Amino acid sequence: MDFFYKKKNIKYLYILIAIVYAIGLFIPLMENDSAQHAVMAMRMYLNDNLFEFYKGPNPYLDKPHMHFWLAAISYKIFGLQEWAYRLPAILFTVLGAISTYHLTKKLYDKSIAHYGSLIFLTSQSIILANHDVRTDAVLTGAVIFSIWQFFEYLLTKKTLPIILGAVAMGIAFSTKGFYGVAIICFSLFAHIIYNKKFSFIFSYKILIAFVVFFLSITPILYAYYVQFGWDGVEFILWKQNVNRATASGFKQNSPDYAFFFHSLLWVFLPWAFLMYFGLFYQIKKWVKNGFKKTKGVEFLTIGGILIILVIISFSKFKLPHYLNPLIPSLSIFTAGVLYNLNVDGKQKTLKVFLGFVYFFVLVLAIASFLILFFTFNTPTILTVILALLSFIILILTLVKKEEISNKILVNSVLLMIFVNVVLNSYFYPKLLQYQGGMNIAKIIKEKNINIDDIYIYENNYSWSLDFYTKKNIPWISTDEIKDIKDEIWLFTKKKNDIENLKKQEFIITEKIEAENFRVTRLNLKFLNPKTRSSKTGKVYLVKIKKEV
Template sequence: MEVILQRRDYLTLYILLAVIYLLGLQIPLMENDSAQHATMAMRMYLEDDFLNIYKGGKDYLDKPHLHFWLAAFSFKLFGIGQWSYRLPALLFTILAAYSSFRLAHHLYGKKAGHITSLVFLSAQAIILANHDVRTDAVLTGAVAFGVWQLVRYIDTQKLLPAIFGAVGVGLAFSTKGQLGVFIPGACVLCYLLYGRKWKSVFSWKVLIGSFFFLLTITPVVYAFYVQFDLHPEKIIEGQKNISGVRFILWDQSFNRLTASGFQQNSPDYFFFFHTLLWAFLPWSIIAYSALFVRLKQLFKIRFAYQKGMEFLTVGGIILVMVVISFSKFKLPHYLNSLLPIFAILVAGFLVFLHENGKTKFIRTLLIIQYATLSLGTVFVLFLTFWAFGVPSAMAIVSIVFLLIGFIYLQKVPMSMTRRMIMISVYFMVLINFCLNTQFYPNLLHFQAGNNAAMIIKEAKIDKDRVFKIDRWRASWSLDFYLKQEIAKVKIEEVTKTLKSGDWLLAYDEELELLEQKGLNWDREHAMDHYRITRLKLSFLNPETRPEQVGKAYLLRIVE
């Protein structure tokens, strides 16, 4: 049987991708969500309280506990650090890659397996999710594992896959609520519909699986019960008698769909469809081509079951994207847990094109890949050198080495399908090497919280005497890198609360207010500050950056 990728191909690409992911472990945490979630998990670990979630000392009624539990457990094993916070996300990403590999092998044959995992691991949103870690990496791994195991159960009727599938979906629920059930549910439903395999549903094994699903979500439901249902006196968003159980079982995802409790952030019903263009780079154009061709094929055969065809990927993707597009609160990373399914679709499509000799189509896609990736690489290299100056000598040598490797790939004779996969993954390695070693580390110089923590450690300032102002700026990275929650003080009470010798983190727009309150200080450390997760061209441009960057100060208070 002719192979598309040789063993040395995928081993080389896996090693290069592993380097990129390991480099991402060492990037300082970015505010808001990543540093915020790390600080919330740190509090769990430090206070040995795993039932209650707090955000800056206030009850947190939003995401379930699993992501925070995993991070806290990692802190317990390896200590508090940016890499130990990211470790569970990386492990679940590996689980997602393996699960999608196995599911693609099941649906499309041996050739599709490694192609799927390489497509998934080289997707830009997945690489980003492993250093800007939120709940999505854990969710993605749990969803991919759950779908794979449930498909195994449907096709084998064995009990163990039913149990594993239920546990996978339960873990997804314990990470993101109903969304973690909806995505695998939509994919499996489409698989059942097309294959007419309803017999597997009406089985005592489904009852056993349901029991294990309930067992898996019980810790999270119980934790919400303890934190909220047992304390009806707590005031959340101006309301009392809040039921945490009702929230996690019903309200949580529906609140996001209706923007209840959230500010509506996008009325665009095509938000996720165009977000996919960058989130699934470098595979997005191929993904849309695969969707179109597969739908056309299914309509041509009037959705009649045909060996070698499947509806799990196409149906699951369309159903999920249409439903979440009606949400009034949208964020790009909502797509992440669907990317393993996209990866399977792309891999199956490439295998189909290769085996059926669709040379013209493959050549067109290859040209598009070259154009897209060349532009992307030129842009990132330009951005790296232009925005933050010439990188280190080691970085330049590494970039040159990667470029030589790309040139070498052009000289090796290979099929167009193999070349498309090789150059696509290789380009993403080059792009993210520049981002993870140069762009993001330089960007973090403009986040005041982690830089203030560095100054406090170097100056040996007593962190118990460090305060921050209780306003809209949370400065989560300050707390995390000092390994404790820093006390907050209201700006109206600074003179009553702070004593001579205390230190206060304040931002430039707060200095005048502090002076008006009669606060005095005799020493200060100044730091640049910018909201680095909301980049603008005027900030990236070194000539206009000074006008965009604010200041933060560590002030030593005197009477």
């Protein structure tokens, strides 16, 4: 089956990838961050106020507003829907894929331009980031688009690319502070140093870029000033990234200096091993050539990546999704590795990596079918058909004789399509049914409970409860309850809270409970239906009144 190996049919790979992403649009929102961000944007939308930024009842002084603004605008256009929250992420991912395509073509060869974008779109963390949506998808698209446009300026000296690059850099800043800006600047710095293009730095057009960048971040600075005064402006211009680097205000979560390097093995699945080999292969060529400019070696991608990885490895607060904005550059570089190995006639090396593909197919296929048939309830006929069709296409393509670099690319892409058809159409929808807040929201709707009578007790927040009731449910303390004369409903995650309320002379007139599990903390006992109940808990909605 050579269908997908023909250049004219490359568009069908994109169509299959689009199906995977489209399915992910309708997955329930995942606690904590994704649902939390969706609810924070919902508050902006419901209050018609983009400048008052809250997490629950508390002012939110952390990430900038851009991701939340885009979600709130999407709600305004399409309503409070899961897919509306995710739509900006999808659009910026498409922008990232287009940018990756063009940079791959310009840095390496037009024959592999699609390699870069296909690698990017099928990297597991990028697929995940488009249904478990946080700030990273918008940041990733903005960063690689900015790098592409600044690179175009370096090639052509035209003004428009430098303006577009500066605007995109402003969006990156407005999404996650200076982290995205640093990735852009270090990538360009590595490229300029490697190519000795120092004259570009001293062009008057650089001043245009600074002015445009400043103008593009002005709305964010104004938003911080409106809510927090000059302290807010100081925070986003300096303290935010310093606080994360030093874990000030955060729990230090990883002293491991190699954390990001080994996290890449799954974040950049299934491309990480090829990328790491390529890193040594390309640098070896450069060193052998006396550190001079070498054919097939570029530093716009890998130079910026290495600088950033070294810097963030010293941070005391580390999370795997911090790597997402590097994935487009990693994808371009990995496409270049495939191209160079083929041009250099390294067929034996390519065969080794084709062997990795066979291994991943075996392992991930077994894992996917175990998930499909041995974790939750029997999948629907449609899910089974989609999974089997994608698996059959993969196998038929895998056994076809073809140029090895093409086989590595096409079969890895088809493998990730198969895996994520299973995950997006079956596993995540079933898993997320164990989110207690979402289940309570369904019961509230079924029983037609007045949402205005419901409160979150103490700090038992549930972002999925807020989103699926389409209300920022107020929080209430025990002291505040004493001042309420009528019956009210309280949501809590703790059974002890109910007993404590009884001791404080409150009568429980009705109790509703739902199964609950922290879905981001998966373990084998939960995945095994026979032992699942030992790992799940309960959440409660209780109706209370004072004793007379």
